[in-house]
Amino acid sequence: MDMSKQIGTVMLMKSKDFLAWFDDWFGRIMKKGVIGRGIDVLLTDFWTWARVNSIYPLHFGIMCCALEMGAASASRFDAQRLGVIYRSTPRQCDLLLVNGPVSKKLRPDLRRLYDQMAEPKWVIAMGECAISGGPFWQSYSIVQGVDKFIPVDVYIPGCPVRPEAMLEGFMKLQDKIRATKKGVLTEERV
């Protein structure tokens, strides 16, 4: 559309049609156009490096593996050297670490926590109870594995999980993020 037709179109529109056309014009240029794809090709490695080295898990401890998660963030098995800082609210987190059995009373609340996190987000199932129910698989009140209602990226076996295993799980998640790197603007594989 050349400029004169554009201006004419703007003057003949109703206000809500105008807003619909005007909304996110910069985003659309960036995401669908050549400029966006160009920026992504240049900067995706930078975005991936930033995401990989600053995974923020949620402060969420269910059972015994939570104590090992706490020990992993202390001075002996320092998790902060991988860039891991625990945040208290799901809005600021990338990672949901499920470290214990999920009971039927907790299931809707955990799903709500997962939905409150912003993209991109990942889930690690830590320990036998989160993977498949663990020693309590027979019980009437737990869900047999958290992957029945939340998609899981990395499974860490153990009962309880040793802090070294947890750090290796984080490193595997970092490898996964590097392997599936996507452009931030265009959301396509680069």
Next chain:
Amino acid sequence: MAEMWINMGPQHPMTHGLWNLRIKVDGEVITDAMPEIGYLHRGMEKIFENKTYVQIGPLTDRLCYGSSFTWNHLYCMTVEKLMGLEIPERAKWIRVMAIELQRIASHLMWLAAYAADLGLLTGFVWAMRDREIFLDLLQALSGSRLTYNYARIGGVAADLPPDFERDCLRAVDYFERKLKEHENLYNGSKIFKMRTVGIGILKREEAINLGVTGPTLRGSNAKIDIRKDQPYEVYDEIDFEVACHTDCDCWARYIVRMTEMKESCKIIRQTLQKMPKGPVRVKTPMLAPSGDAIGVVEDPRGEGMMYLIGDGTDRPYRLKVRSPLFVTLSAAKSMLLGYKVADVVAIMGSIDVCMGETDR
């Protein structure tokens, strides 16, 4: 101003576990409180009825994972009472030593979490560092850092590894020196004192009527400790003091736990000196007789109890677990009324919540 109910939990950095504290606030002041539990209910008591006595051992570790050896030992003691078994002397002394090592590790975990809640992150890192030493000792005994399954019906799983006495004495000497540094950190911190002195008062008569036990009760001017009142294993041959404090607030509970850690160091030294030589395990029958038995111990969080009914088979008919925190949490309302929202963290942290035993 209208009053409103606020949910603190189940996901909240204060909670250390999954429970919901609903408080009714009028501005900043709390007028009512209602703890809600059950988010970690795994139906342990029903699972216990379906497993044999040997298979239940590792599951009792997961009852309270902060002090898992205590529950393991309590279960084995109750089954031995039902079966009428007499265990060797050396096993009793090893059990007492492991209980006290576990008590120090559990109190250090409490101290780390409490300090982190109140903003004293140095205390968190120091306490976790010292806890690693005791976890290493327990790992040398049993093979695992957290859930041990070291006490078995009839004794303990295995004898002490070589050089264990030397390492244990070294660790206890080191820890007694470091405990003084910990105390200087907290006693000298004006903010810690402001947040804990005079906060969360629970008077003695009300505490006993509500069924509260453990350091919360001993901080309320009641010198009650199962290890002295109803000694089990070899506690009647060991010389130690019961920690008690007269103020009934969070500061008193903190002092009680620090004193208990010092007393545990004394007990560990005495067990290493007085331990006799001999076997550590006896053979146990597979079937238990009909009848019932109770076992009572002093858990780091209070009075833990198991009531076991056997019916002549190799599975229990009913195994009921009394968790000290189940009752102390129900007393939360009496401790919270009249204080401000920011004090909730200090008060609930001083009870040392561990949801594994509360919800079972």
Next chain:
Amino acid sequence: MESSSNRVEPVGKKELSQLVSGFERKLERELPLSIGPDLTEIAVKREGLVSARCNKESILKLARLLRDKYGFEHLSLISAVDWRDRFELVYHVRSYANYCMMEIKVPVPKDDLEVYSVTSIWKGANWHEREAYDMMGIVFKGHPDLRRILLPEDVKYFPLRKDFQLAEED
């Protein structure tokens, strides 16, 4: 009443049993006289433990007597057991000053599941009774807030009854 904080320590084993068994013998003698035919099978099981069986009509009277006259100030545990022909509630109460624990078994027939609540006497019974209701379905009259505590509110079954089966091992 002697309080725990000013007793003399250490006490030898033989002295302790002489000190305490007088109190248990006193309970064994006097309780059936105060409660009447509802209290049966009272016996001293070992030093520090007295067990008795009581009908559910008199449990409140027995609880008040134990707390006020004999100093049983601490309720440790209320367990609910499902014997296949009846339910049974087992109360464990403890007297700190007299080093004694009392075990009271209260049968509850399956067609009349209402029992008086003892929360007016020991406030610590509140959550124990809620759990007995949640797991077995026994209803406590006079309880201030009887609702489910461990399971979600909308669950219809009572899991610890013997006719509720878990998934079998495969």
